[in-house]
Amino acid sequence: MYKRLRKYIKKMKTSKKTSIKDIANVLGVSPSTVSRALNNNSRISYKTRVAVQQMAEKLGYQPNQLANALRSGKSYLVGVIIPRNNSAFFSSVVENIEKVLNKEGYNIIIALSYESYEKECNNIDSLLFTQVDGIIASIANETIELDYYRKIKEKGIPLILFDRGGDDLEVDYVGIDDYNSSHIIIDHLVERGCKKIAHISGFSHKRIYKHRMMGYRDALKKNNLKLNERLIIESNLRIEDGRRVMKQFLELSERPDAVYAAGDFAALGALQVLLENGVKVPQEIALVGFSNESFTSYVSPPISTINQHSEQIGKKAAELFLERIKNPSQEEGVSKVIIDAQLIVRGSSDKI
Amino acid sequence: MYKRLRKYIKKMKTSKKTSIKDIANVLGVSPSTVSRALNNNSRISYKTRVAVQQMAEKLGYQPNQLANALRSGKSYLVGVIIPRNNSAFFSSVVENIEKVLNKEGYNIIIALSYESYEKECNNIDSLLFTQVDGIIASIANETIELDYYRKIKEKGIPLILFDRGGDDLEVDYVGIDDYNSSHIIIDHLVERGCKKIAHISGFSHKRIYKHRMMGYRDALKKNNLKLNERLIIESNLRIEDGRRVMKQFLELSERPDAVYAAGDFAALGALQVLLENGVKVPQEIALVGFSNESFTSYVSPPISTINQHSEQIGKKAAELFLERIKNPSQEEGVSKVIIDAQLIVRGSSDKI
DNA sequence: TTTAAAAATGCAAACGTTTGCGCTAGTTGT
């Protein structure tokens, strides 16, 4: 027994990976016994189990997930695709997805799309190649065709979308009520006396931005405010887009007295332009963003925004995945979970 | 031929995964032929290759990376461990690591430590379990014992550290010159007339913060400024830490006329307290942060900071990994790449 | 002591892919 051990410790110096076979050889048992002992199988005696587990520890045995996944058909990996990284919303969603899934023995693979359709397609291929057990995703801004997402579905792999989903896809979805969020924002701005409310919209081929705009339009109507098409401009909602659009609004003969931007980065750009032009915020022009990015509370004045409950979204997305795993039936209807958002009023739109 | 195809198309409806065996069966060739045809092996005739590749396309064949990695001993995955997610610095490093490695056929697995030692250990275990070909990491603030990183090394898996490294580990490293960066900051503050410069330090058990503090101390001496220990406070460098420490500095009988914070989040917290207390920045107290987080340019006044060249760090870290793969010899010396940082002067410390 | 039952293993094959070496059919040269 000790001769065998010494022989194998020596072997360990040159070849770094310990496998079940190595343990089996040292102890003079079969690999299946080692596997069963490591997995506390009742068919293995206590004595053998202890010997195997101690030897595994001594030889630095590390289970090989590749082999396990190949054999079992399950990798216990979940791919999480997000469109951008430097965003408090997506960071928080990822964190909460991870917490829920880690508890159930899953690990996540984070894939970043950088708002690019091509990168997104590469990510999906990589994740499928890696045999993930499921994919949780939010769609990149550049993405119009959803063929790649359909591909996931066709392979029978659970797909859950959050925030940015797609009407054409019959898959599970978690998001907030974009339409109603706009109502809340417009009501708030109307309540503080605003009458000419402009909207920096995202691309309306993206469902969430379309709903935010529909909400904006209907809320204006509800409050008997005239709809001025020149006060609606679509953009990619980056800081530079917010700056450009805000400049356009300032050049109008009829200036707005409030601006609702469908994303916080665009709101930040708009704020920068307002301050640079000596416009008093919120006295002359009030400002509301969307998504509660961290910086909205750092800047001056702090920006009012919509809290999208990223924690809840992350948790719910992970739970939907786990339910899909437990009920693999393809015929079950899809879930759409819509969470009410919340307006956070700060200096940029506060009533004085 | 068509009977075989129809039989298999039918089979595809129920079992979602197409393997090389399925293609082999339809075409009446062996699995090894299919594999070779898919990999453009010269041992396979053009006719067979085309037939195989077309059938693979028709049957929706997706290579199984698990099997490939198991067979070859290489997963072409690289684990990237970062301590926090909502940071422009780490986001940018990750993005640049990914770009370089994707070009070489590698995919990355991002693991977040949330500044926790325990989470970091779990991440390392998960990555080893997943048979990554290498790990690129920045150490969590809570981590003192480096045993888990040693474990990576002992398994012969390439390990590259960036930014936050460890003196005890003989591994490749990329970072900036923290000592010299402090000199640059102090010189700048001295040039604008500051005489009582306080330092919000990170934990000095972390090498980078220790070097930043040493640089601070030596730069004061170099400029014949008196060192006041009450103007140095260690902290975790979060926003709330910056607030707390700044409040302490404001309560001193001898107030500082400048504050150098070893991280931008702490600088932001300090700025908030200064503004809340009606202190004019930079006229009464100048402020400099570290890391060039996005928000440093959004807030008012914009915060002077150190640009850590995250792009270069990411690229270099990935390149060091690739070199390790090309030269697997264990005896080669480790690389330490130190990049000069750059001071970005903004409103918080600008000369008027 | 013998027999039967229970406990504790071991064998073989599965998972998907790749690759060294062997085999076969066809072609070319003598």
Next chain:
DNA sequence: ACAACTAGCGCAAACGTTTGCATTTTTAAA
């Protein structure tokens, strides 16, 4: 016609782990 060579495959085993079923060993009862 025969021998040698080459192109184009196929066989079998590797990679690490798990699991159904068979086999062996141990224990208890007659």
